[in-house]
Amino acid sequence: MATLIGYAVPLSLPMPKLSELADHTYVRTADGRGVWGCWGRSDGGAEICRGGGSSKQADCYSQPWGTTGIVYGVTGVCHQTANRILYPAGAIVSGAHGYWLSSAVYGTYGDAIGWAAKRLACYWTGGDKLARASLKAMPEKASDAKLATAQNNDDAEYTKEIIALYEEVANAPNNFAAKKGAAPSYLSRELEIAMKYKLGKKANSDNASAAIQIQKELHAELNKLVDGLYSEALTPAEYANQANDLFNKKFKSINGEIGKANYQKLFNIAPEVKLLLINPEVMTKPHKAIDL
Numbered sequence: 001m002a003t004l005i006g007y008a009v010p011l012s013l014p015m016p017k018l019s020e021l022a023d024h025t026y027v028r029t030a031d032g033r034g035v036w037g038c039w040g041r042s043d044g045g046a047e048i049c050r051g052g053g054s055s056k057q058a059d060c061y062s063q064p065w066g067t068t069g070i071v072y073g074v075t076g077v078c079h080q081t082a083n084r085i086l087y088p089a090g091a092i093v094s095g096a097h098g099y100w101l102s103s104a105v106y107g108t109y110g111d112a113i114g115w116a117a118k119r120l121a122c123y124w125t126g127g128d129k130l131a132r133a134s135l136k137a138m139p140e141k142a143s144d145a146k147l148a149t150a151q152n153n154d155d156a157e158y159t160k161e162i163i164a165l166y167e168e169v170a171n172a173p174n175n176f177a178a179k180k181g182a183a184p185s186y187l188s189r190e191l192e193i194a195m196k197y198k199l200g201k202k203a204n205s206d207n208a209s210a211a212i213q214i215q216k217e218l219h220a221e222l223n224k225l226v227d228g229l230y231s232e233a234l235t236p237a238e239y240a241n242q243a244n245d246l247f248n249k250k251f252k253s254i255n256g257e258i259g260k261a262n263y264q265k266l267f268n269i270a271p272e273v274k275l276l277l278i279n280p281e282v283m284t285k286p287h288k289a290i291d292l
Contacts, residue, residue, distance in 0.1 A: 002055035002128045003030035004089040006082055007045030008096040011279070019274040022098025025082040029055050036062045038081040039072055039282050048096060051089030058085045060122035069114045073240055073278040074226055076102075076110035083108050084118060092159055098275050100194065100267040104215060105222075105247060105277060107187050108162050115166065116173035158197040165189055183219035188212045198266050210257035218250040240283040244276045251275075 005028050011021040026045060027036045034055045035042045061084045062068055068084040070076040079102045082093045092108060093099060109115045169176045169186050176186045195208055225243055228234035234242065255263040255271035263271045 001052045002034065002058075003050055004028075004034075004053050004055065004058055004086055004091065005030060005047055006049040006086050006091055006093040008048045008093065009041060009045040010097065013276075019276055020097075021276050021279060022077070022079070022102060023096040024279075025078045025093040025096050027058070027082050027085045029058075034058060036066050036082075036085050038066060038068075038078040038085070040078060040279075048093055049086070049091040051086070051091040053086075053088030053090070054126050054128060055088075056127045057088040057122055057125040060125045061085050061087055061118060068110075069118050070110050073236075073243065073283045074229070075114060076106040077277060077279070078282075079103070080106050080108065080110040084110070084115070087119075087163075090159065090163060092162070094155065094159070098269065098277060100198075101247065101251060101269065101275060102277050103194070104187070104191055104251075104267070105218065107184070107190055109166055109169075112169050112173040112176040112184055112186060116170045119170040155197075158193065161193050161197075162190065165193070183216045187215060187219075191215060195266060199262055207258045207262065211254050214250050214253050214257065218246065221246055221250075236284045237280055240278045240280040244278055244280075247277055248274050 006025060007028065008023040008025050011024055013019060013021055024038075024040045024045070025048075026038045026040065026042045028034060028042065030050075036058070066081075068081045070081045070084070079093055079096060079099050086092060087109070094103075096102075165186060176184055191212060192208055195211070199207075222243060225234065225239055225246065229236065229239040251263075251267070252271065258266070260271050269275065
């Protein structure tokens with residue numbers, strides 16, 4: 001059994017006062033034989049999670065070409081990509097900056113149909129003999145990034161409940177797949193679970209209902225942008241910019257419904273921060289950002 005480790009790399013923009021980028025995440029094995037860049041760089045980050053699991057299975061989840069089957073910016077970003085690779089270890093990259101906003105949009109493992117297919121293809125894979133063609137061995141470079149806080153019991157229980165939810169999704173994906181113009185039903189359940197663990201007694205049914213309704217509105221509008229991307233009415237750059245604007249508009253609405261203190265505790269970010277979940281550079285040039 002290998003040790004799979006999730007890392008986060010803080011990213012910066014030329015004009016950081018206007019907006020921030022979510023952390024980039026990637027995965028490595030402790031012995032350095034397995035390296036998965038998850039659409040970007042694969043060194044220089046801070047460790048944010050780890051667990052024991054088959055590195056051969058992790059590599060199966062990573063295919064094709066380290067993307068795990070995620071359509072970048074559409075069904076997930078590097079957070080969902082890293083989580084799929086970390087699935088054999090039962091770990092998620094929830095310590096990354098922007099993760100809780102990312103999971104509210106895309107979920108922990110991305111789209112239901114894609115996740116079910118990936119899990120079916122890789123679940124019974126075992127062992128730690130890695131395919132040389134799909135992994136590159138390299139030492140981890142030293143990082144000056146701060147290490148994330150160790151996972152507490154609530155985080156571990158949250159992760160267990162989320163994994164159990166996605167077992168349901170994998171076993172009956174059509175029951176959870178998004179209907180036209182709507183949010184997938186597992187996303188609302190995931191948001192409810194996050195509110196339960198992060199807000200506790202401060203969470204109430206009105207807050208949860210309001211947040212879930214806004215989440216549904218977000219996906220109705222996001223689906224239209226995706227249609228524009230696939231029909232080539234929108235360029236990848238236009239899609240990334242408009243999707244990021246949509247996310248921030250809807251998260252601002254959630255802040256208005258649940259209050260600043262609850263928002264900050266739920267998403268681990270101040271409500272006034274404009275966060276870019278989709279990295280426009282990766283969206284427009286994904287082929288240059290995949291570790292091979």
